[in-house]
Amino acid sequence: MCIRDRAYDTILYEVRERICTITLNHPEHMNSYNSQMCQEINLALDAADSDDDVRVVIFTGAEGGKRPAYCAGFDLTVDRPFDFSEAGFHNTRDTGGTNALRIYAMRKPVLAAINGSAVGIGITMTLPMDMRILSEDAKLGFVFARRGYVNEACSSWFLPRIVGLSKAVEWVTTGRIIGAEEALHSGLVSEVVPHSRVYARALEVARDIRDNTAPVSVALCRQMMYQMAGARHPMTAHKIESSCFYYIGTAPDALEGAASFMEKRPPEFKMSPVTDMPPAYPWFPEVPFPKNIQDC
Numbered sequence: 001m002c003i004r005d006r007a008y009d010t011i012l013y014e015v016r017e018r019i020c021t022i023t024l025n026h027p028e029h030m031n032s033y034n035s036q037m038c039q040e041i042n043l044a045l046d047a048a049d050s051d052d053d054v055r056v057v058i059f060t061g062a063e064g065g066k067r068p069a070y071c072a073g074f075d076l077t078v079d080r081p082f083d084f085s086e087a088g089f090h091n092t093r094d095t096g097g098t099n100a101l102r103i104y105a106m107r108k109p110v111l112a113a114i115n116g117s118a119v120g121i122g123i124t125m126t127l128p129m130d131m132r133i134l135s136e137d138a139k140l141g142f143v144f145a146r147r148g149y150v151n152e153a154c155s156s157w158f159l160p161r162i163v164g165l166s167k168a169v170e171w172v173t174t175g176r177i178i179g180a181e182e183a184l185h186s187g188l189v190s191e192v193v194p195h196s197r198v199y200a201r202a203l204e205v206a207r208d209i210r211d212n213t214a215p216v217s218v219a220l221c222r223q224m225m226y227q228m229a230g231a232r233h234p235m236t237a238h239k240i241e242s243s244c245f246y247y248i249g250t251a252p253d254a255l256e257g258a259a260s261f262m263e264k265r266p267p268e269f270k271m272s273p274v275t276d277m278p279p280a281y282p283w284f285p286e287v288p289f290p291k292n293i294q295d296c
Contacts, residue, residue: 010037012062013044018055019206020048020108027065030072033121038095041125045102052272055215056206057106059129060113060199068135068195070112073120073143093289096121096153103128104154104226107219107273109209113202115195119143119177124151127158130222131205134189135198139177146175161229163188211266214253219273220244220281227284240283247278 012023022044024031048054061070103110103125112126114134119141126132134140142159144151151159151172160168163186171178180192193201209218224244228237248254253271260267 008040008044010034011040011044013047015048015051015054017207018053018210019203020044020051020054020057022048022057022059023062024059024071025062026075027062027069029075029077030065030067030069030117031061031122032072032075032077033096033125034075035095038099041099042102045099045106049106049108050274052215052274054108055210057108057110058113058199058202058206059110059126060202061115063115068116068137069122070114070116070118070138071122071125072117073122094152096125099125100128100154100158107223107277108215109206109218109222111202111205113199114138114140114189115198120147121153124153124155124159127153127155127162131191131202132189133191133193133198133202133205134180134183135195136180136192137195138180140179140183140188141175141177142172143175143177145173214257214267214269214271215273216251216253216269216271216276217248219277220248223282243280243283244278247280251276 008025010024010026012021012025014021014023022041024033024037026032026037045057048057109131110129112129112132114123114126114132115138116135117139118126119139120143123140123142142151142155155172159172162168163171167186178188180189183189184192191201224237224240228240231237251271253269256267256269
């Protein structure tokens with residue numbers, strides 16, 4: 001059993017049995033989000049993504065607050081939480097957006113164990129994650145318009161792709177609270193389970209991925225799905241899939257996958273998404289943040 005802890009102030013980071021758990025750790029304020037948490041999440045994701053002993057990442061919220069909460073949104077108890085005047089308007093980046101983009105670029109699958117209410121950044125940070133498992137009594141909300149703000153964390157890109165444009169516009173323009181049943185019916189979450197089962201169910205999914213899939217295959221499949229969501233023509237997907245299939249077809253993991261199937265035994269995949277990705281990866285150029293956001 002491998003356990004590694006890293007010291008952070010606003011999150012907990014643990015690797016156990018090749019599964020990394022990142023816990024938002026601000027329970028006295030319903031795990032509310034701030035700029036330090038943003039920075040620590042990105043550092044934790046960097047660590048997990050570069051660690052071959054991590055196969056899957058799970059996000060969850062610390063227990064022990066007044067009410068069950070995954071994340072109650074940005075911490076509004078601080079004075080002027082969105083005053084970035086020192087950085088200057090032209091150089092200001094939405095903090096949640098930096099987390100969303102880091103999750104989007106991950107080579108490891110990321111699961112959200114939403115063990116309580118999640119509003120604002122509490123729910124938008126989960127949109128780039130690959131699966132969302134929700135507590136049956138949790139409340140969700142894209143409440144920005146009700147507070148005089150706008151949605152963030154790249155949610156105007158992710159949310160319509162998950163639930164469709166019409167439902168996404170309804171949720172962000174009304175800012176109303178969304179229950180677990182509606183979230184499941186709309187495809188926002190993949191499962192709804194009792195509160196006591198949220199993290200346990202995420203662990204079951206993570207172990208299934210860990211035990212039965214090839215790390216490089218998962219990384220490539222994940223990135224192809226996200227990158228092709230914006231492709232203009234299926235030929236783009238055909239070209240990238242052909243390149244990956246040619247590379248992986250004679251690689252050790254594909255040979256092991258076929259052998260383990262024929263021999264009726266569990267596979268032992270050895271390739272690393274850190275060192276063994278195809279030469280052509282990444283197929284997409286990195287999109288820089290503009291020097292002046294007026295130039296977007």
